[in-house]
Amino acid sequence: MMRRCVPPLGVGVPPSYRKRTLPPASQPVPRATTVHSPYNDHAAHADSGMSDRDVRTRLREYFQHLKRYNTARNVQALKLWEEWVRVAEAGGSNGQHAFQYMLATMAALRQDEFVAKLWREMKATPALVTLGAYQTMMQYYAHLRDPRGQAAILEHMDSRGVAPDAVIFVAIIRCQILLKDVPAAKDAYREMLARGVAPLPMTFQTLIAAVPFDEALAYIREMQRRGMPVDDIYTLMALIDACSISRDAARAEAVFAGAPQQPPPPAMFKKMMWVHMASADTQAAYGMFARAEAAKVRLPVDFAHLFTTYLKKRVTGVVEGADGGTTVDDYLELADALYERFGRPPHMIWLREMLRLAVAARRPDFAKRYIGVLNLNNIGFNPGIQECIDKLGLGHLQPVDVSLHRGRAEKTWHMPPPPVRRAPAGGGRSDAGARPPSPPRTPRGTSPFAALLRKPVGRD
Numbered sequence: 049m050m051r052r053c054v055p056p057l058g059v060g061v062p063p064s065y066r067k068r069t070l071p072p073a074s075q076p077v078p079r080a081t082t083v084h085s086p087y088n089d090h091a092a093h094a095d096s097g098m099s100d101r102d103v104r105t106r107l108r109e110y111f112q113h114l115k116r117y118n119t120a121r122n123v124q125a126l127k128l129w130e131e132w133v134r135v136a137e138a139g140g141s142n143g144q145h146a147f148q149y150m151l152a153t154m155a156a157l158r159q160d161e162f163v164a165k166l167w168r169e170m171k172a173t174p175a176l177v178t179l180g181a182y183q184t185m186m187q188y189y190a191h192l193r194d195p196r197g198q199a200a201i202l203e204h205m206d207s208r209g210v211a212p213d214a215v216i217f218v219a220i221i222r223c224q225i226l227l228k229d230v231p232a233a234k235d236a237y238r239e240m241l242a243r244g245v246a247p248l249p250m251t252f253q254t255l256i257a258a259v260p261f262d263e264a265l266a267y268i269r270e271m272q273r274r275g276m277p278v279d280d281i282y283t284l285m286a287l288i289d290a291c292s293i294s295r296d297a298a299r300a301e302a303v304f305a306g307a308p309q310q311p312p313p314p315a316m317f318k319k320m321m322w323v324h325m326a327s328a329d330t331q332a333a334y335g336m337f338a339r340a341e342a343a344k345v346r347l348p349v350d351f352a353h354l355f356t357t358y359l360k361k362r363v364t365g366v367v368e369g370a371d372g373g374t375t376v377d378d379y380l381e382l383a384d385a386l387y388e389r390f391g392r393p394p395h396m397i398w399l400r401e402m403l404r405l406a407v408a409a410r411r412p413d414f415a416k417r418y419i420g421v422l423n424l425n426n427i428g429f430n431p432g433i434q435e436c437i438d439k440l441g442l443g444h445l446q447p448v449d450v451s452l453h454r455g456r457a458e459k460t461w462h463m464p465p466p467p468v469r470r471a472p473a474g475g476g477r478s479d480a481g482a483r484p485p486s487p488p489r490t491p492r493g494t495s496p497f498a499a500l501l502r503k504p505v506g507r508d
Contacts, residue, residue, distance in 0.1 A: 311343035
């Protein structure tokens, strides 16, 4: 009889308290392996005879189980590694498939130590290294923006007589683009053609997203010449990126309107927001929230983080005198309106961005409102939040209570009380410790965003 699934260690604990140390680098990678999974006890009798493919299937199923209970990547990686060690101790078979799955999963979770350990073991046993492993490592180093790591992988491939394929070249191109070296990315594309490697649609999409719109059209024509579709959602999003580089909002709107998937996916709304922010069109960028709501598209909270970061840049320009026509209060009112309509439940990273906005605006009064939100909702501490509070001279966040409540470890943070003002000996009122008065706020109805703020914006 199968027993009820027991959630893995760490369930119900906030991510900020799930910190566990990684296994030491000396711990060996499991070899011939398998033991029964703690989430599926009825299959224990079959573990000892599992093949390489069966081990991979078991690990994949267990990882899907982990993702339902844990959101922290380090917890997922640790539990998956522990499961692999248990499977190894049961005497199953770990070969190319199991190693390739573990390598790809740890690379996706950005677990550098696990990836390095697996790759060392795979290089020591050449039979474990496949073209898929090379592709995983090249993509992994592309994400890290590490061309030296990619060069080492290419040398290893050359020593074994393995020629790079189109996926390998896409990883090289992406790495150079992330390093802002577009000419080197174009050189890699020409090298791929010189070797007779046929490009993929992903190759062109990566290049299109990194060049101005006029150059992107040349790649679009090349895709048409090769019989590739150019109206799919990924190519259109790459074209919007090209419009962002050219700061051509009109063409971006035309591409957005012609998307075959209606309503467009959330990522396409984010691309359009980037275009309008690159054109310094605050109203159009903010209007993307209302357009998404009208299309019944649920936008994730990181869209609001992005827009708040943009407001911080605009406010910095006003404070430094480089942006005229709009006051600091106008931008702060826009941030308040977005938070009121989009910030439920509150998010710690967004609160940090709001405090950074207050630092840029030099407005402690604006920051205090969101420190109050942090306290009211018992949100965990973040070093970036403390840094903003220090810059504004508001004191320190202090822990006042640590308790267990419904299985959660909770910490409450609060601002220390303001200093007591003592009257001078001769009578009268002391101004010692008083803060400078806040600048006058813009009268309601006179903000350039007044009409925009009346529009309903939020999440369904």
